[in-house]
Amino acid sequence: MNIDKFKPQTVYTIYIASTPEKVWEALTSAEFSRKYFFGNSVEIEQRVGGAYIVRTPDGALHISGEVIECDRPRKLSVTFNVNWPALIEKLGPTLVTYAIEQVGEAVRLTMSEAHDRPLSDDILSGGRQGWPAILSSLKSVLETGKPLVVKMGPPQRMLAALRDLGIATP
Amino acid sequence: MSKPEFVYVTYIKTKPERLWEALTSSEFSRRYWFGTELRSDFKAGSPFALVVDGKATDTGEILEADRPRRLSYTFKHELDDEMRKEGATKVAFTLKPHGDLVKLTLTHEGFAKDSKLLDGISKGWPAILSSLKSLLESGDALAIPLHALGIEGVA
Numbered sequence: 601m602n603i604d605k606f607k608p609q610t611v612y613t614i615y616i617a618s619t620p621e622k623v624w625e626a627l628t629s630a631e632f633s634r635k636y637f638f639g640n641s642v643e644i645e646q647r648v649g650g651a652y653i654v655r656t657p658d659g660a661l662h663i664s665g666e667v668i669e670c671d672r673p674r675k676l677s678v679t680f681n682v683n684w685p686a687l688i689e690k691l692g693p694t695l696v697t698y699a700i701e702q703v704g705e706a707v708r709l710t711m712s713e714a715h716d717r718p719l720s721d722d723i724l725s726g727g728r729q730g731w732p733a734i735l736s737s738l739k740s741v742l743e744t745g746k747p748l749v750v751k752m753g754p755p756q757r758m759l760a761a762l763r764d765l766g767i768a769t770p
Numbered sequence: 771m772s773k774p775e776f777v778y779v780t781y782i783k784t785k786p787e788r789l790w791e792a793l794t795s796s797e798f799s800r801r802y803w804f805g806t807e808l809r810s811d812f813k814a815g816s817p818f819a820l821v822v823d824g825k826a827t828d829t830g831e832i833l834e835a836d837r838p839r840r841l842s843y844t845f846k847h848e849l850d851d852e853m854r855k856e857g858a859t860k861v862a863f864t865l866k867p868h869g870d871l872v873k874l875t876l877t878h879e880g881f882a883k884d885s886k887l888l889d890g891i892s893k894g895w896p897a898i899l900s901s902l903k904s905l906l907e908s909g910d911a912l913a914i915p916l917h918a919l920g921i922e923g924v925a
Contacts, residue, residue, distance in 0.1 A: 617910070703915065703918035705912070705913040737781070743908050744783075744907050744908050748781050750871065751869050
């Protein structure tokens with residue numbers, strides 16, 4: 601897939617007392633991801649062109665994508681498409697990139713959510729609500745062994761914006 | 771296009787009162803804010819300053835101090851010539867209980883066009899607030915070298 605047209609529209613940076621290898625593991629392991637990703641699990645084939653999948657706690661397919669860049673433990677780029685009918689046709693694919701850098705005794709993790717067209721703040725609000733909770737919890741698991749229990753309702757503002765575009769939501 | 775501003779949200783396993791203490795006390799801030807001391811009595815209308823090695827790096831005035839829910843102050847950079855000319859911006863912290871966590875929202879707004887200060891604080895806040903979270907949850911702040919943030923003019 602050609603990603604030249606994609607521009608980051610949401611960026612979140614967090615620093616973690618950990619190592620790049622452990623952060624990579626946290627981002628790519630099904631068992632680890634369940635702890636911080638609202639119970640969802642990540643399944644990934646760690647090679648360019650490999651599959652990237654996120655399943656909900658009941659095993660249903662939530663997000664499906666493809667590995668675009670895989671430079672362990674520095675950079676992982678995947679398409680990250682929520683499995684709702686009509687979403688991709690209307691909004692295009694989503695590209696999520698994790699950059700992992702050692703800084704002093706910590707790791708800087710930068711998540712960028714990029715799109716191939718400008719999206720409204722309403723549409724982007726779903727990710728902007730979710731990423732800080734997911735990545736705050738990931739940090740807590742790596743640093744203290746204990747995930748955060750972030751109770752969060754559905755992203756209403758985004759869902760309303762999707763409905764307005766005629767995109768069916770669960 | 772929305773106005774240039776910086777927003778950062780993080781969830782911390784702590785109590786609002788303890789987080790308020792961390793945001794307003796030099797004992798805490800020295801540890802998570804790159805050695806910065808906070809000079810203010812944190813009452814609306816009072817002066818506010820960030821001080822490193824006895825030098826004020828940033829100054830302002832307390833706008834709101836609704837302990838332990840909301841703290842805001844004006845924020846003007848003092849050291850770098852270009853940034854000083856940009857004038858005062860506004861920092862606001864909102865602390866909201868979220869189950870057994872606190873949702874901390876920082877909003878920093880009021881930047882000049884092509885603001886150099888905006889670039890600097892966008893790199894600074896994630897490191898400061900990540901370190902604050904670590905300190906409150908694990909007892910240890912992060913060891914991040916200031917130069918690693920890549921802020922122009924900060925060696």
